[in-house]
Amino acid sequence: MPDGKEVTTAQADVWDAVKSSRAIAARVNAELIDLGMLQQASDDAVVELVSFDSEAGKEIYRHSTSHILAHAVKELFPDAKPAIGPATEDGFYYDFDRDIPFTPEDLLKIEKKMQEIIKANTPFVRKDISRLDAIELFKKSGDTYKVEILEGIDAENVSLYEENGFVDLCRGPHIQRTGRIKAFKLLSIAGAYWRGDSNNKMLQRIYGTAFETKDDLKAYLDFLEEVKKRDHRRLGRELDLFSFDENIGAGLILWHPNGSIMRKTIEDFWRDEHIKADYHILFTPHIAQLKLWEQSGHWEFYRDSMYDPMQIDNVAYELKPMNCPFHISIYKSSLRSYRNLPIRYAELGTVYRYEKSGVLHGLLRVRGFTQDDAHIFCREDQIEDEIQNILNFTLFVLNTFGFEKYDIYLSTQPEKFVGTPEIWERSTDALKKALDARGLSYQVDEGGGAFYGPKIDIKIKDALNRSWQCSTIQVDFNNPERFDLGYRGSDGAEHRPIMIHRALMGSLERFFGILIEHYAGIFPLWLAPMQVSVLTIAERHTEYAAEIVAALKSAGIRAEINADNEKIGYKIREATLRKVPYLAIIGDKEAEEKKITVRKRDGENIGPFTTAEFIGIIVEEIKRRK
């Protein structure tokens, strides 16, 4: 039962329970079935009712809505061939093959037709037939995609669901009647390859979502609105942080003054903390000879997303897509002994990758970006300690930027790999131990490691509970081999070091985009591009206000004066829209008492303070980075 109660299938009891519940389907002996099939369950079966509250329930509910969508499309556009229509995490979609593209107006028509189908409240009827009969049936109706699916199914029998004359191939289960759908909305139209393969035909996908109540649907649509409001591309323009220019090129970012000062703040923090954590900060070139990436193997694997090499003095040069070969070269610039290890090199290294035009997306997917990269060269026996250090360091950095929830994944040896199984086992074990030592729970992605070593990925959750993968820690057995790295051991012999690649933010640009959305542009004081705006009431206050700004600036605070010929309400509004954390308001009272009245971003008034008191408060808050 949804409430956790289990009952036996004395039919009458079960039906009473179903009637008084919001059940959508049932799970009998762990198998999901239609409610209508409950009668066939044996008396000793364990029955659980599945409602919309469960993932399975949502999926069935939304999948049924997608059937209704297909039914409506079929009625309105008989030339459209249905392909597949599953539920997704927060909705559903259905793919159709049709020569004429659907328009937003079509969507409204389809919604209307769906309402009619729901209102008719006809039952979903399951039919079990042989696979071959089903193929015949769909061949007759010209449903070539269904035929193709059936041809790929490895079973004697399949099930069909029919609802008021509309038949679809489906494993089920479904809701009992179309009237069960209480709230749905079609959201968008997009292209999608048949079976997700870019060699296949492009179909038209209609996205939608469905909920059990109108209120829940509204809450979801409100959430989508909130996502839109926080869109870093929109806030990036509104807060004048960055832009793109058609004349410069797709996926190439222009950092405006406001964005740049924030980036500088982030970079300063990053570099300072790395130096404290015994990393060496590096700078390396943006282009280098192609042979470096031939040697690293990147050219072989990622040629498609690397820019074409350029010929310079008859030598092929390449815009760098990765920083590792440079760090490796620095490692190799001197003989290393076991006493030197670990050596930690860190760089905010800007790399260029040719991303397909269609995937570019604001700051989140670009063609030029800066990795907060580090490479650690260590002995095998140092891996565990190093990973532990990195984990602590990573979580500290993520916390500082306001991310406190994350999912951690450990990826293990894939089918194709370099190195020996023994070293894979030992280092994977070291990663596990490091995670356990920090008391971090994680999921294991079996076989999900890169060919060159196991890795730990950390996905952060933002204020809207959306997941973003930023941090990655990867052990590398490949590059030390390819670049013939060595160190002199205590035994006097030459040994091969292990490399650990690691990024905390991943890409500075992308992380910045995520930060914008996480904070909705309302940045904590230490990051805010303008920290204090000093607003004058009238012209005669300009002089005192300028004194305050000068004092704030000399204390390292980002401050400005707004002595414009405007009313105070206007100035407050203007600064509030720019999300300036503190507004100092200067009028006769303040000028006379040599004090400052302060209005916080949320509208709260504090003070009055002397300039020194106010500076103390601000500096302290900046220091705490909260």
Place this chain on the structure above:
RNA sequence: GCCGGGAUAGCUCAGUGGUAGAGCAGCUCACUCGUAAUGAGCAGGCCGAGGGUUCAAGUCCCUUUCCCGGCUCCA
């Protein structure tokens, strides 16, 4: 890269083959004002770029750049 939709003033957008518009922002002037928009005036455009159809193109057609929603991809 693929499918679909777009690009008009700094921003948000209207303009269905016949004289390029609005609001906000900007500038000027007046008001010197106490916690989210004072009023008036002015200026602002190669209608993304290139080609074509037409007496006439922001509007129709082709090419191209860039953007948006997805798909595929992401060291």
